[in-house]
Amino acid sequence: MTAQKLLEEIAGIGRSPATGGYRRFAWTREDSDLREWFRGQAEARGLTVTEDRVGNQWAWWGDPDARGPGVVTGSHLDSVPDGGNFDGPLGVVSALLAVEELRREGFTPARPIGVANFVDEEGARFGVACGGSRVLTGALSRERALALTDADGVSMAEALSRAGRDPGAIGPDPETLARIGTFVELHVEQGRYLADTAAPVAVASSIWPHGRWRFDFPGEANHAGTTRFEDRNDPALKLAALILQAREVARELGCVATVGKMRVLPNGVNAIPSEATGWVDGRGPDEDAVRRLVPLLEEAIGTGAVVESFTPSTEFDPVLAGELSGLLGGAPIIGTGAGHDAGVLAANGVSSAMLFVRNPTGVSHSPAEHAEPDDCEAGVAALATVLRSLAAR
Numbered sequence: 001m002t003a004q005k006l007l008e009e010i011a012g013i014g015r016s017p018a019t020g021g022y023r024r025f026a027w028t029r030e031d032s033d034l035r036e037w038f039r040g041q042a043e044a045r046g047l048t049v050t051e052d053r054v055g056n057q058w059a060w061w062g063d064p065d066a067r068g069p070g071v072v073t074g075s076h077l078d079s080v081p082d083g084g085n086f087d088g089p090l091g092v093v094s095a096l097l098a099v100e101e102l103r104r105e106g107f108t109p110a111r112p113i114g115v116a117n118f119v120d121e122e123g124a125r126f127g128v129a130c131g132g133s134r135v136l137t138g139a140l141s142r143e144r145a146l147a148l149t150d151a152d153g154v155s156m157a158e159a160l161s162r163a164g165r166d167p168g169a170i171g172p173d174p175e176t177l178a179r180i181g182t183f184v185e186l187h188v189e190q191g192r193y194l195a196d197t198a199a200p201v202a203v204a205s206s207i208w209p210h211g212r213w214r215f216d217f218p219g220e221a222n223h224a225g226t227t228r229f230e231d232r233n234d235p236a237l238k239l240a241a242l243i244l245q246a247r248e249v250a251r252e253l254g255c256v257a258t259v260g261k262m263r264v265l266p267n268g269v270n271a272i273p274s275e276a277t278g279w280v281d282g283r284g285p286d287e288d289a290v291r292r293l294v295p296l297l298e299e300a301i302g303t304g305a306v307v308e309s310f311t312p313s314t315e316f317d318p319v320l321a322g323e324l325s326g327l328l329g330g331a332p333i334i335g336t337g338a339g340h341d342a343g344v345l346a347a348n349g350v351s352s353a354m355l356f357v358r359n360p361t362g363v364s365h366s367p368a369e370h371a372e373p374d375d376c377e378a379g380v381a382a383l384a385t386v387l388r389s390l391a392a393r
């Protein structure tokens, strides 16, 4: 079995025929199909599948309570709107195949090995990224999580009920956390660092600090034909200023900022909007600069913002990163602007690491994201090497 073949098994789930992109959101039918697929694949490899209080899935080789804590690998199967089939799934598939390889060669782990499928990593439905790992660790409170709503106004509590789950059961799960001695997440690279090097796999050093802010602009609905410019209160103009200023201010600070989500009401072609909302995503290598981004933006456009989330810079265990790089023949160690469940675990004191697999274009969060079959196999082999070493002691 190859990573490519295993990815093809889920290639039909949540794929939009119109865009070729994936819509795999938490607690939907697609999500449920993917979870069932994960369970089947894990059980076919002799793993015992459990779920934590949040709904993250854990497939164990060996009993983590009797002989733990274990070495855990894995990633997520959900997607952004119109995402690709590699961001998340490559890590899950590679984890299953690395375990399969260790089993085939008769490896006997000295401590249990786990494969995780984290729920709601992208935050595409409820707006908070890494929801599964954040609730697990307590970084996101259950009250706040359950009250989050999707674009249709459905709360997470309601979505959980509709998916046949008990919203009252979710919350931090220290017992599950205690089973994780070391966590290693393999992920398709979301950038072009490896594309220009001879190495198919890199090790992560850190995740950039990352914030999400919401700007609400009230306006006054009116007729697009009969209202003079001087009589208008058009909030779309503020939204436009926000989009342009976000880029300007971020550039000056050495960060990146994006307004990729916006809402205009009533969203009619012949109506001046009554309300406009823009969400700013800001990141960068320097935390102080990222923190200064929104105050400067607020000043530039004269409107205050609501902080939806802020994740400080996350450093992965430098000793572990160095060790993995050595195991992989001197693999490069690089930082990333993308958030991951491994980062949430690292921020909560779990010794964590990430492996990145080369992406020829660097594109991600798009149907164009890709990794060559040979590089995917190199990723599986790298993960097997890492597990072989970490689970031997």
Ligand SMILES: [Zn+2]
Residues within 6 Å of the ligand: 076, 087, 088, 121, 187
């Ligand atoms: Zn991902």
